[in-house]
Amino acid sequence: MTNPYIPMKAEIVSIKTETRDIKTFRLKPLGGKLKFEAGQFVEVSVFGVGEAPISISSDPDVDDYFELSVRRVGSVTGALFKLSEGAIIGVRGPYGRGWPLKESEGMDVLIVGGGCGAAPLRPAILKLLRSRDRYGRIELLYGARTPSDVMYMEEFEAIAEGSGCRVLLTVDTIAPDNRWRYSVGVVTSLFDKISVNPFRSVALVCGPEIMMMYAVRDLLRLGFKPENIYLSMERRMRCGLGFCGHCQIGRKYVCLDGPVFSYSEIAPMPDKIV
């Protein structure tokens, strides 16, 4: 019996600064590969500090390395930010159920991201675009607080250039002198501009839970079916194995049953905002 609590070593091969509090760490697993699906997460160990659940943000079809886009929010992420290239950390996983990409074939796809929520959506976007012909319209809406909080800016602009995915970006506020070329307003204010057909479309949503609440409310109004709205939920997944209990929402375990849930699954459960 292999011990699922024992991490695998991974080397930080490069670090990219995305925003003032988000960095993308490219990691090379040592002694094995990490096969994952879009939307899954890993438990990252910085020994002596602890573990934290972090979504994988790289292309699932690349298995030489994987990437984690991390926002500095707590002890483990804080310690991760102090590490440099060449440092070895521990990783176990991947865990959880990712985005329903196979099930969504033949449908339109609306991707809605807020802030750091772009990280778990990125593998889905890359995967969708690789199999572009299997889907109808694809649109990406992404919002952040300010222009300097926008993740993956160059990549989103490149996607907007070609490849058949409309990209709409927005920020909550801009400084008066800022040369921001896109919208200003919360991400749900972009819903007026969408061209996917709500009645035959899935929505993949990830962001702060309060943002997801407003997104769900508006998507339902637009005619999206509750079972076609998918949300990636964040809780304190301590073990990732369905044991420690911290990520329970009602009787669902975010680490096993999620982190991606359809709205119809999660709606009747208590103790959440969405």
Place this chain on the structure above:
Amino acid sequence: MSVVGSMNTFIADLHDLDRLVEVARSRYSVYAPVRRGRGYVFSKIEGMSDTDLRYNRTILPPTKIFHRPKEVLLRFQLADGPEFGEVVEVEPMMIFGVHACDLNAILRLDRFFTRRFEDPYYLARRRGSVVVALNCNGPRDEYCFCASLGTGPTVYGGYDILLTEVRDRMFLVEAGSEIGANLIDEARFRRASMSDMEAKKAVASTAKREFRRYADFRSLSYPVIEVLAHTVWDEEADKCFSCGNCSLVCPTCYCYEIYDTLDMDLNSGFRVRRLDSCQLYGYAEVALGGNFRKSRKARLRHWMVCKFGGAAGGELSSCVGCGRCIFYCPARIDITSVASRLREAV
């Protein structure tokens, strides 16, 4: 039938059981309920004189022996590394004198810790263990309510050896596994008579009738709106201390916290898991101070509804009716009376 039965059924007094413990101690550490102050705890015993088989309940349930309240998961060192490796502490163990409620809790944890993943720490200890169960002749006190949940007072499986007190300090002994049979064989018990076996039947049939506390948790679990929206939660939350006693003493509560601790050299250390409680404020906290169960009401409701049919039990109730949470609640919150209030609403 009864003749065949008698081949595997024995009778033993405390002196005979002492021999069983002695035989077992050559191979196992033997844990049994031991008096401590006003309560009992499962601890290592050397003979029957250390234990009291008429105990009502232990403070922590015997599940603590397999799912330890605190244990090291792995050891690490930071310099030239990090390097790390698992630490699994195992000893062959006999758990002696387990009531039906607690045995059912162990069986539920067995299932829980082998769901999608296997928990190697729990299983390493559990798989090498021997369980000597003990039938209850009725409720041990007014807090017991296993009878209404079908988790006691009589044991129907999952044991290696089963004891029933059929007369004053005389126990009918039955084997439930080959290991149990061999131990009994080595302890050289006398075969039970027909009347001993009849006495056990009589005990089992009367035991159930003596329970005064009753619980019915069916259809009270997630996501029943009448349950979640009930005002009983506000009333009980006013009294609740969020002290965690209910869940810490619960035999089917398994939730734990994982953290790292460094030695004084700031180089080597351990990753530890410690029993946690969903009643504690910090339990549902996420990064940046977010907390999805900030109110005592939400926490109390989460715990009880989980017991009504939550995680470990799946569709079954994960409560086994041991009465610990009622007895150890300083605020006198009573899961059985909350359930009957809720029942009026569903």
Place this chain on the structure above:
Amino acid sequence: MLKIGLFKFSSCSGCQLSFLRLNEKLLDLVDKLDIAYWVMVSDNDVEDSYDVAFVEGSISTPEDIYSIKDVRARSKVLIAFGACASFGGLNSIRNYMVQKDVEKIVYGSSGALSVKSIISYPIDFYVDVDIYLGGCPPSLSDILEVIKASILGFKPRLPDYPVCVECKLSENECLLVNGEPCMGPIIRAGCGALCPSLGRTCEGCYGPQADPNPNSLADKFREIGLSEDEILCRLRKYAGMHRDFRGIAKL
């Protein structure tokens, strides 16, 4: 090298003694720790800056106010070290009496004239506090955790849950359930349930847990026969000044 200072205000020096009781554990850290100011053990002068200041005692004279602000200005991290610094501690029980009467009791009618004392406040009444270490005195394990975390630049891992957690995990019978006025359910852990493990009720020296319910505890104390005075005394003893207890402790 972590430069630390230990400073004392109105207190019994017991918290500093606990620091001494770390004994050989302090030796393990001798090359990582520079104890730059500690009147109890050396006569070093006050320096311009400290990485970490451990502050013992409550603020109870006008001079104290000046001094605590000075310590704050010199320190990157300021730790309220013990119950007095964190919540007012035992010193704060005089806040429930008329100041002049207290001075008379303590210093006599003539001495009281020369004493300038003010309401005894926890240090966070005057300065920002980074870390609270409750306890009378704080446990060695909490002190070590703070030192280790400070050296490494992590947030220390200190319990915010109640004493009951440590008490139940130590398999103690519940004193409160047995009718003894234990404060465990509303008091922060860290002591390892020291008193209840010895059969003594928790007196509350670690201050309030993360989400305490003192009203329910007062009801419980009434139920087991405590008078209103006895209940107030218990709530006021160490942390009556804390916002979580202030309402019910009737300051």
